[in-house]
Amino acid sequence: MRAFAELLDRLSLTSSRNAKLVLLRDYLRAAPDPDRGWALAALTGELSFTAAKPAMIRKAVEARVDPVLFGWSYDYVGDLAETVALIWPGDPNRRANREPELGEVVDALNSAKRGEVQGLIEGWLDALAPKGRWALLKLVTGGLRVGLSARLAKTATALICPENTGGTPGSDGGEGLPRLAPVDVSEIEEVWHALEPPYAELFAWLEGRANRPSGDAPGRFRPVMLSVAIDEAVDFSRLDPADYAAEWKWDGIRVQAVREAGVARLYSRTGDEISGAFPDLMAGLSFEGAIDGELLIWRAEPGGGGVVAPFGDLQQRLNRKTVDAKTMAAYPAAILAYDLLAERGEDLRHLTFEQRRARLEAVVASHGNERLHLSPIVDYPDWETLGRLRADPPVGGAAEGLMLKRRDSTYVGGRPKGPWFKWKRDPHTIDAVMMYAQRGHGKRSSFYSDFTFGVWTEEGALTPVGKAYFGFTDDELKLLDKFVRDNTIDRFGPVRSVRAEPDFGMVLEIAFEGLQRSPRHKSGVAMRFPRISRIRWDKPAREADTLLSVLGLLERMESGGGRVATTIE
Template sequence: MEAFAALIDALIYTRSRNEKLRLIAEYLRATPDPDRGYALAALTDGLDFKAVKSSTIRNLLKERVDPVLWSLSRDFVGDTAETASFLWPEPVGAVAQPPTVGEAVDALSGMTRANAMVELPRLLDRLDSAGRYAFFKLATGGMRVGVSSRLAKVAFAQAFDVSVDDVEEYWHALEPPYGQLFAWGADGEDPPDTANMPLFKPFMLAHPLEETVVDLADFAAEWKWDGIRVQLVHVAGETRVYSRSGDDISATFPEMVTALDFPAVLDGELLVRGNVQGGDANDLTQGGAASFNALQQRLGRKTVSKKMLAESPAFVRLYDVLSADGEDLRSLPWQQRRQRLEQLLPRLPDTHFDLSKVVEAEDFEQLAQIREGTRDDAIEGLMLKRRDSPYVAGRKTGLWYKWKRDPLLIDCVLMYAQRGSGKRSSFYSDYTFGCWDGDPDQGAELLPVGKAYSGFTDAELKKLDKIVRQNTLNRFGPVREVERTLVFEVAFDSVHSSKRHKSGLAMRFPRIHRIRWDKPVHEADRLETLRALIRD
């Protein structure tokens, strides 16, 4: 555990990507199995221990430390695991050897909620403060060391001089501690046999278009649907549905599992049927899908009721095909894959699949006009794909672009601010803002309509933090009520009705677009303006 704790701390303080890669690669080479495999799983959020949650740590500490002192310390640090690592009473007398990562993982896997309160202290008493921190992070997930799962895989590839695409592919065939992956990478043994496994293939992703202008002779345009990107894999009689991050979500969408019955890997957008979205009059869009709000009701469920299946049936709007009838198509140009996809369509039930149309335009300017004119809420914007692009994992420059619809904007008034966590633990960085429920000059009130914590620069954050501290009306734990002095121009993707909020609506992806230092608060927008934008 000492080497793992040292790695975690070194990663926290290292800014450079190359240095992070070097640190992880060095650890992977120097550390024996199964520790290195579990460490890799921890870095990529691949471990989950049911018995130990943040609340377990809190309860454990509150048995040993005064609850008031605990809360004050937790507020200051902004991180439960770190606070607990500091406040855990140092054991008195002789201390046993610290546990290895493998030993800690075994112990954590075997714990129940009932015995965790007894088992955890035995391990904690063998660790120093840095070791306790690493252990808590291992136990509860969310390392927050600035390492994405992609970076960890690149580090593995670097450590053992193997291809990162291979690492991605084998990764999903294996479980922590990835013994076979290390046997292949470190010891040159055969890679895991993935031919007969319904494995996730890493998605091809897009860069934002921003200022780039592309030639439509080289690029095809497609709608970017507002659902969730999924991959359907059918191998050896078994079908799986994978989310963008590679999570198996088959159980959440059982109707899709039965809908694909021949060997194939398909890439598309999972949507829920709805008749609200009809597509616009000249049929530029396809319609038939409900907004993201309706899809959201079905996400994150481990089981799904018959009623829900009947009321909100899912379907997949297909973008691409990665393999069909056992043939890997990923190296083919997009154009040819598109043809193969069109040929496959008759074999797929039209109740559960359709094809995402290619958007035809004379030139880029016309495409820009089409994008501007889109009013279908199931559409997030456009995708631009190089006609000759192979299907490659991750974001490769110049192949695929996403071109999102412009966001909606509204002027809101800052009402509450909350301290952030992690790097922002000393800053008031999460802002709740509101709109007027009538004419502010006639005594209307502000009602909260949303919360945002992004869209501003570090320099603006400092300034906002200062304003919050200087204009505090009330304190509620980590939240401050702020005098109504500041207007935010808030950008958001869409707004929906919601019973959960007093204002009766909920915004999707709200973020601070601009800080309107100049605008008086009574000129901020009214709720009616926002209500007029609701699409359910």
Template sequence: MKQFAELFMNLDRTNKTNAKVELMKNYFLTASDEDKLWALTLFTGRRPSFKVNRTQVKEWAAEEADIPMWLFQESYHSVGDLGETISLILPRSAATDSDRSLTEWFDYLHALPAMTEGEKRTHILNAWAQLSKHETFVFNKLLMGSFRIGVSQTLVVRALAEATETDSNVIAHRIMGQWDPSQTTFEQLILDKGENDNASRPYPFFLAYPIEGDISGLGNPGDWFAEWKWDGIRSQIIYRNNELFIWTRGEELSTDKFPELHFLSSVLPNGTVLDGEIVSYFDNKPMPFNVLQTRIGRKNLSKKVLEEAPVAFIAYDILEANGIDIRDWPQSQRRAQLETIHQNVPGQSYFNLSPLIDFKEWSELHDLHPLSRQNIAEGFMIKRKSSTYQVGRKKGDWWKWKINPLSVDAVLIYAQKGSGRRAELFTDYTFAVWGEDKKLIPFAKAYSGLTDAEIGQVDYFIKRNILEKFGPVRTVKPELVFEIGFEGINESSRHKSGIAVRFPRILRWRKDKKAEEADTLESLKGILEMYK
């Protein structure tokens, strides 16, 4: 645990990409195989659950620290992270120390679900007594399933590839899909050269880069395909060994969530992997993303939900054909293979090809681009016909040309502190527009879009203009105006404003505007009417 906690803290202290890769590489070179596997589990976003009650953990920590709960809560609101708060308030004994490995601590945690409440308390207090401050912080993050770290999967893959002297594309594929650190070994997962691959394993997704400058800079239009950029759930459909698997880009196995697509197991050739978008689909055309949202996260799909939010799969690539990895084929050849597959599927509206846009000059795409929203699309995907299917976000072969975001000018009314390095800064903001009664109505939260310098200036203002406190949330004097951009807008009965916006973000700080000049709820409703 000491070695992993040190790695965690060192990664948190640096923003330099190469430094992070070197730190992880050294860990993969020196840690035990068991610990490397558990570290990889955490780095790839897998967070085991140990069924602990966070409220009880707070109470046990406050009792152990011998402080009243109100003081614990104030400390928590100031720090912004529960695991870190507990690690800071607990008393320390220089005599206590533990040499348990990361793997042994996971074994320790896995005993919790079978324990009584009293046994859990003793078990957790015993762990806190053995660990240093930094180790306790990491232990708490594992305990409560809140472990996150500021490294992308691309950097993890790179570090592991360098440590094992293995091609990074191979590593990226091996760590995809379903695997359980308690049911496999580092040797089997990483070093077996693919012999342990399971039938459900997806391929790493190829991601597009935002277009830079004018599309005419891409050269000869004849070298490129163009298609709509669909607004859905990026997914891979896998049919191997006579079993169908549906994976989302977030590495969630979602086969049961889309029963409309199960018919593909009877029409796809064995050994087929398709890449595309799951969208809500009705009357032979996509529906807005908010329709799809009504069934995301539901454990049970009722007949009503299936009728009101039917889905289809829009395929735009094929990665495996007849059990053969064809990602090295050029895009044009893969497209031809995909069209052949689609032709052999009986007339089913649930499985569609993403149509290629017929154009000969870039000016034709320029003219068509403003119509993206009317086509329930986010813009264009532009793909080089000769390109292979690569891993991750690579510049040069796949580009996305998105439409400009919708936007309104809104007033900052609530703020909350961030976490980690931003635990002392107010970085989470709620924005409002003016209602008919001249009252501000909240409509969106946004966390990104400001520079570090601007965050510092906003934080300075907030700390000097707090009106009320509601737990960690602060009501702020309504003076600062920001342009808030968003990709989509829909009606919503769950929001006070009656409107929900998709992917809100701060576009710029409108220092030139006063609060009373911000937009109104009617402005938002006007945008909504335009894109209904």
């Protein structure tokens, strides 16, 4: 457990991507099985404990520490695991002779009954030093927050074999074993969904002790190909528009729908299976293969075509393990398909985009129901014409921009530079006034970094319209934090109310991707992806936007050139 705790601590304090890769690579090389496998599972989000809850941790610490003192400490630190790790008094009578290993902790939690978990956690907290306690609680609650994505963790895993011999992964290195050689992260992603923690097969392959695990299972996930943001000032001058096909970047969520040998599954772009939330969609798919596309709510229209509903409608279906018939009828899910990765047992990813597109068009044309549609190609002669379409798309708010794909590009997992670009529409902006602030987590736990902002009503009062916690620099964060501390007028637990009047207040320029109606919010609207794009030190609070202007923007999005509900022919 000590090595795992040291790894998490150093990862949390390291901002460099390459440094994080080296830290995890070295840990995976040195740590024994199964500890390193459980660590990898935790870092990739593949490890969770249903019987362990944060409430148990609070109950345990409040039994040993004055609850008021703990509450004050938690308010100041802003992170449950860090607070408990520092304040835990320990019990000399229960101190163990040695610290538990990571594998022991995982095995015990996986086999424990709900009533036994709190006692286990208390015993481990007694046995561990503060850093180990912090790592234990992060592991138990699943909130590692060390700035390491699942793909970056897999990239580090691909580096664990020494790059000192020739050959290719899987080639014979003598005695039937593969020769050691560098492994690309896409190869790990190919077999990832056929593996189970603690990944003994994976490490055996990477270290040359066994052959490559098989990933050829029906219904498996294929690593997705990602795009890079286009640099308008640089890329358009060197790219030929004839080399690229353009498609709309739909405002839904990217999915991979797979139907193979009787196995039907729906995956998110990160490989999480979400089939259970969309049984109506899965029942309506009849192709044989793997399709890459956009999940959205589709409302069919008489005579063909249909309406792509606002993203807010799709949110009614997301993050659910199950869904009832009423919800399915009110929010019918469908896929706008834009790529075909496999068909009837044949892997198509080595084909060019144009070749895959032709196969996809045939599959969708023969499908014959409202659950699968073809994402149309956007015709354009030059970049200037495409730019005008991007600014005022005929599909309105259903698209958040454009995708550009090289016609000769093969389908490669990851984010290769050059084959695919995304060209998003410029974000909407409003000027709002800071109303409330709350401390952040992790490295920001000492700063007020989560800000609720509002706009003026007709009565001259502020009403909240959103919350943002990024978009500013570290230097700007210090200034924002100082403003909050200097102008606090009230406290509500960990939240501070900030002075906000027509003649005094902090004005923030808020950028966001869209608006939707929301009866859950006092203002009646909710923002999509809000972030602070600029601090308006120069602007008086009275000149911030009004709720009336925000509602007017929402109405323009719902109708006319910026409409959200759009007919697709």
